[in-house]
Amino acid sequence: MAELFVQQLVNWVTLGCIYALLAIGFSLIFGVLNVIHFSHGDVAMTSPFIALAAAQALAIAIGVSGPVWLTVATCIAVFAVGLIGVILDKVVIRRFRDAPAMMALVATVALGIVIRELIRHLYPQGSNPHAFPRLASGVALEIAGVQVGWFTLLVVSLTLVLVVLLFAFLRLTPLGLRIRAASEDRIVARMMGIRDTRVFRATFFVASAIGAIAGLLFASYAGVTRFDFGVMAGLLGFSAAVIGGLGSMPGAILGGLIIAGIEVLAQTFVPDGASYRLVFVFLLVIGVLLFRPEGLLGRPVMVKV
Amino acid sequence: MSTHTSAELPGLGQAAFVAVSIQLLSAAFLYLILKAEGGWQVIGLLALLGAGFYLIEKRPQIADVVTASFSRVPVVALITAVAVVLLFPFAVGNNTYVLHLLIVAQLYAVLALALNFQLGSANIPNFATGASYGIGAYVSALLAINFGLSFWLTLPAAAIAATLFGFLIGIPSMRTRDTYLALVTIAFGVVVQQLLNNFTWTGGPNGLVGIPAPSLFGHSFASPLVVFGWKLPSQANFYYLSALLVVVAIITAHRLHSSRIGLAWNALRADEIAARAQGINVAWFKVLAFAVDAFLAAFAGTIYAFYVSYISPDNFTFLVSVTIMTMVIVGGMDNIFGVIVGAFLLTILPEKLRAFSDYRLLFFGIVIIAFLMIRPQGLFPQRIRSYGESR
Amino acid sequence: MSQLLEVNEATMRFGGLVALNAVSFSIGRGEVLAVIGPNGAGKSTLFNVVTGVYRPTSGHVRFDGIEITGHPSHQVVARGVGRTFQTSRLFSDLSVLDNVIIGMHTRTKTGVLGALFLPGASRREMAACVEKAELLLKASSGELFEQRHRPAGTLAQADRRRLEIARALASEPKLLLLDEPSVGMDEVETDALIADIRRLRTERPELSVILIEHDMRVVEAFPDHVMCVDYGSKIAEGDFATVKSDPRVQEAYLGKAAVHA
Numbered sequence: 001m002a003e004l005f006v007q008q009l010v011n012w013v014t015l016g017c018i019y020a021l022l023a024i025g026f027s028l029i030f031g032v033l034n035v036i037h038f039s040h041g042d043v044a045m046t047s048p049f050i051a052l053a054a055a056q057a058l059a060i061a062i063g064v065s066g067p068v069w070l071t072v073a074t075c076i077a078v079f080a081v082g083l084i085g086v087i088l089d090k091v092v093i094r095r096f097r098d099a100p101a102m103m104a105l106v107a108t109v110a111l112g113i114v115i116r117e118l119i120r121h122l123y124p125q126g127s128n129p130h131a132f133p134r135l136a137s138g139v140a141l142e143i144a145g146v147q148v149g150w151f152t153l154l155v156v157s158l159t160l161v162l163v164v165l166l167f168a169f170l171r172l173t174p175l176g177l178r179i180r181a182a183s184e185d186r187i188v189a190r191m192m193g194i195r196d197t198r199v200f201r202a203t204f205f206v207a208s209a210i211g212a213i214a215g216l217l218f219a220s221y222a223g224v225t226r227f228d229f230g231v232m233a234g235l236l237g238f239s240a241a242v243i244g245g246l247g248s249m250p251g252a253i254l255g256g257l258i259i260a261g262i263e264v265l266a267q268t269f270v271p272d273g274a275s276y277r278l279v280f281v282f283l284l285v286i287g288v289l290l291f292r293p294e295g296l297l298g299r300p301v302m303v304k305v
Numbered sequence: 306m307s308t309h310t311s312a313e314l315p316g317l318g319q320a321a322f323v324a325v326s327i328q329l330l331s332a333a334f335l336y337l338i339l340k341a342e343g344g345w346q347v348i349g350l351l352a353l354l355g356a357g358f359y360l361i362e363k364r365p366q367i368a369d370v371v372t373a374s375f376s377r378v379p380v381v382a383l384i385t386a387v388a389v390v391l392l393f394p395f396a397v398g399n400n401t402y403v404l405h406l407l408i409v410a411q412l413y414a415v416l417a418l419a420l421n422f423q424l425g426s427a428n429i430p431n432f433a434t435g436a437s438y439g440i441g442a443y444v445s446a447l448l449a450i451n452f453g454l455s456f457w458l459t460l461p462a463a464a465i466a467a468t469l470f471g472f473l474i475g476i477p478s479m480r481t482r483d484t485y486l487a488l489v490t491i492a493f494g495v496v497v498q499q500l501l502n503n504f505t506w507t508g509g510p511n512g513l514v515g516i517p518a519p520s521l522f523g524h525s526f527a528s529p530l531v532v533f534g535w536k537l538p539s540q541a542n543f544y545y546l547s548a549l550l551v552v553v554a555i556i557t558a559h560r561l562h563s564s565r566i567g568l569a570w571n572a573l574r575a576d577e578i579a580a581r582a583q584g585i586n587v588a589w590f591k592v593l594a595f596a597v598d599a600f601l602a603a604f605a606g607t608i609y610a611f612y613v614s615y616i617s618p619d620n621f622t623f624l625v626s627v628t629i630m631t632m633v634i635v636g637g638m639d640n641i642f643g644v645i646v647g648a649f650l651l652t653i654l655p656e657k658l659r660a661f662s663d664y665r666l667l668f669f670g671i672v673i674i675a676f677l678m679i680r681p682q683g684l685f686p687q688r689i690r691s692y693g694e695s696r
Numbered sequence: 697m698s699q700l701l702e703v704n705e706a707t708m709r710f711g712g713l714v715a716l717n718a719v720s721f722s723i724g725r726g727e728v729l730a731v732i733g734p735n736g737a738g739k740s741t742l743f744n745v746v747t748g749v750y751r752p753t754s755g756h757v758r759f760d761g762i763e764i765t766g767h768p769s770h771q772v773v774a775r776g777v778g779r780t781f782q783t784s785r786l787f788s789d790l791s792v793l794d795n796v797i798i799g800m801h802t803r804t805k806t807g808v809l810g811a812l813f814l815p816g817a818s819r820r821e822m823a824a825c826v827e828k829a830e831l832l833l834k835a836s837s838g839e840l841f842e843q844r845h846r847p848a849g850t851l852a853q854a855d856r857r858r859l860e861i862a863r864a865l866a867s868e869p870k871l872l873l874l875d876e877p878s879v880g881m882d883e884v885e886t887d888a889l890i891a892d893i894r895r896l897r898t899e900r901p902e903l904s905v906i907l908i909e910h911d912m913r914v915v916e917a918f919p920d921h922v923m924c925v926d927y928g929s930k931i932a933e934g935d936f937a938t939v940k941s942d943p944r945v946q947e948a949y950l951g952k953a954a955v956h957a
């Protein structure tokens with residue numbers, strides 16, 4: 001019993017961290033632009049493909065491979081996805097900032113379709129699943145008879161480092177402060193002239209790069225990636241962000257942990273829970289929104305008349 | 306009384322000519338695009354369509370003359386429309402693929418009209434129209450398979466079930482809005498789809514097979530339709546059935562739009578607080594929009610189930626809801642005619658673009674984005690209501 | 697006869713901010729009450745508390761003999777309260793005519809089933825609404841009537857104000873709340889507004905009006921019952937001359953004016 005418990009705890013933490021990283025991107029972008037970037041999940045899930053391609057390119061061009069070069073390839077992927085985010089913002093998303101919320105939603109849903117189809121067509125044999133290596137392997141430690149892999153430690157420590165870095169960036173650097181100002185009071189920020197493209201660019205780069213890391217971890221966790229993984233990654237990350245309260249970073253992390261928790265609980269304790277896990281997750285989403293429409297850590301908005 | 310339209314009212318003969326020829330031309334265009342083979346023909350026809358829109362855009366008088374003509378000779382226009390719809394299958398002949406496309410397009414037109422109450426009239430996001438559609442299909446199919454209920458009885462049963470579902474997803478709309486409400490509807494959609502996928506009594510991922518064909522006065526819809534010695538393929542039965550449903554949907558949409566209900570929806574779309582200050586029970590009217598949407602969608606679902614005789618959860622995914630939403634946006638929110646055009650275009654074009662085989666979905670996505678960026682009001686923007694003048 | 701509207705010790709807090717502090721007042725049938733006070737004093741909040749947009753933190757509102765504290769907005773309106781907003785809130789993509797017809801929402805009753813299965817009744821209802829709305833618009837101003845088929849969003853400022861008042865009147869209210877109706881009007885238009893309100897009072901002697909105003913010319917025109925609010929509290933009440941000479945009122949205005957100057 002204890003073993004099962006610890007095992008599930010490990011699963012929960014791993015998955016929760018990945019979802020939290022995805023949710024942070026949604027929340028960050030919504031906070032600054034007031035736009036739901038529904039294809040954020042798809043953007044994030046391009047990273048495993050870019051990493052695989054980069055690793056192969058490295059192998060062919062300079063004949064190098066191995067863990068070090070895989071790390072280099074993932075770094076390239078993270079950077080590239082950050083750029084993709086910036087480009088998408090510039091070309092598409094920014095134009096919907098002042099449009100009705102629905103327009104942005106539908107546009108980014110369509111953008112997700114485009115991204116998935118592009119992966120499918122541009123990547124060799126893009127319709128098929130592609131194996132993705134574990135970014136860290138081996139057993140790191142044992143708790144109550146359960147082996148905890150280096151991979152789990154990697155996910156947890158990476159998440160912690162990223163969250164700390166993000167908070168430091170948002171609180172200590174001038175650009176980060178501008179982002180925060182823009183997301184905390186959009187109207188005041190606008191009046192103060194904080195509307196410049198640098199804030200958007202930085203927001204999208206940071207959000208997409210963090211998403212890319214989540215994407216790499218997810219593919220690595222599953223051992224495989226496919227062009228349409230972005231749909232679920234997006235839905236779950238978006239749900240986590242909304243449950244936590246859009247625009248709130250701690251909320252995004254909490255949301256990610258809650259969603260992963262429900263998934264793991266359903267798989268462990270409900271007969272046939274694995275196939276019903278999404279039902280539980282989305283019922284929870286509905287419940288939270290019914291009783292706390294602004295999300296768990298979001299601030300209620302009162303319309304001034 | 307009327308001031309501006311009367312001055313340019315076309316003469317009776319001219320009006321009748323315009324009303325008839327416009328409809329015949331549209332029908333011919335639809336026929337050509339349905340029959341078109343190969344990408345170049347389709348692209349040529351699309352270019353023609355684009356040119357038409359450009360012309361209307363540059364010279365809005367054309368649209369005014371057309372609408373004025375239609376309202377000048379409503380009976381002639383109506384008879385022409387009925388004739389075109391009734392005779393179309395005869396022109397198509399034995400091409401069952403074209404008939405199939407028409408049926409699907411008409412069902413999508415109903416779904417788009419259903420969603421238009423929310424998205425167009427009230428500007429409430431709903432990504433669960435696909436789920437209501439699915440509930441309609443499953444309820445009627447289950448009743449027919451397990452209890453041998455006839456199609457005509459499953460129709461109202463499915464509508465009631467879906468309407469209840471509509472009320473259920475509508476309730477959160479009292480407390481949540483915009484993005485949050487969108488997520489609630491997405492969540493409902495996923496839950497329904499997943500449940501259909503997992504329950505054993507819904508056939509799980511395999512769905513339900515062997516839904517019996519409806520019959521009317523002893524004539525089975527599975528057998529060919531013989532009219533005055535003309536033999537039409539069995540699809541023609543469903544073509545006429547779905548055409549009838551489109552008519553019902555148009556009447557529903559028109560009556561609601563021109564009543565106090567439509568105005569209340571428009572009011573809360575423009576400004577919720579101001580709508581409340583006019584005594585509109587905003588929460589109730591939002592829920593109502595969900596219910597009406599689900600009600601109509603269920604009809605479409607029922608006909609679909611009996612038409613293909615095989616349904617599975619894959620027919621009712623999130624992507625279906627997005628497609629319906631796109632039809633409304635492309636066609637023109639809160640414009641009944643535009644929404645129908647949107648549904649037809651977006652059903653037929655992707656099929657025709659099979660010529661580009663695999664790139665269909667990609668093209669589709671790009672079209673949506675381009676539309677939203679370049680012409681967010683849709684092909685046919687909403688019109689200001691006119692009282693007495695157009696009648 | 698009992699008062700039409702009675703507000704008793706109404707308090708409204710937004711977090712730490714006390715926007716209304718135990719305000720009490722009442723207005724009888726057919727009366728006009730002018731509410732004055734500097735910006736941010738809590739005047740609009742008062743309207744919002746009366747019409748159920750906000751639920752007061754404490755205190756009571758009675759209208760027409762019935763307790764309506766915290767009732768939803770649409771129910772309050774249905775009981776006979778019409779209002780305008782400080783920043784105009786028209787349905788800008790709908791026609792001027794439709795704006796007024798929507799104002800008759802509580803006076804009409806077609807439901808979904810009625811609209812679907814009794815189209816004749818629904819059409820007659822709408823036709824009657826159109827007729828009534830055109831009369832209201834004509835009475836308001838010929839200029840506005842001429843523009844009845846244009847989107848409300850394209851109107852000039854003064855016409856927007858007029859339309860808001862016409863829309864509020866469409867529900868045949870017993871009490872009309874006007875939030876700074878003269879904002880954005882020039883002198884001629886303001887005079888016309890005063891004349892409009894006077895005409896309304898003769899046409900509908902039972903109608904009560906509460907008027908939030910900054911323009912003292914308008915207040916002077918309805919001098920019988922004036923109330924001044926500052927920092928959420930009622931600081932003076934009486935006829936215009938009394939209120940105007942109240943030292944606290946002068947201080948409130950001068951103090952603010954000095955800051956603004």
Ligand SMILES: Nc1ncnc2c1ncn2[C@@H]1O[C@H](COP(=O)(O)OP(=O)(O)O)[C@@H](O)[C@H]1O
Pocket residue numbers: 302303304305710713715733734735736737738739740741742
């Ligand atoms: N929804 C709200 N949330 C927070 N503060 C509010 C809200 N509505 C009004 N206030 C505050 O209450 C005070 C009174 O506002 P208001 O009634 O609009 O003043 P007035 O109409 O007299 O100019 C102001 O300080 C305003 O900022």
Ligand SMILES: [Mg+2]
Pocket residue numbers: 736739740741782
């Ligand atoms: Mg005010």
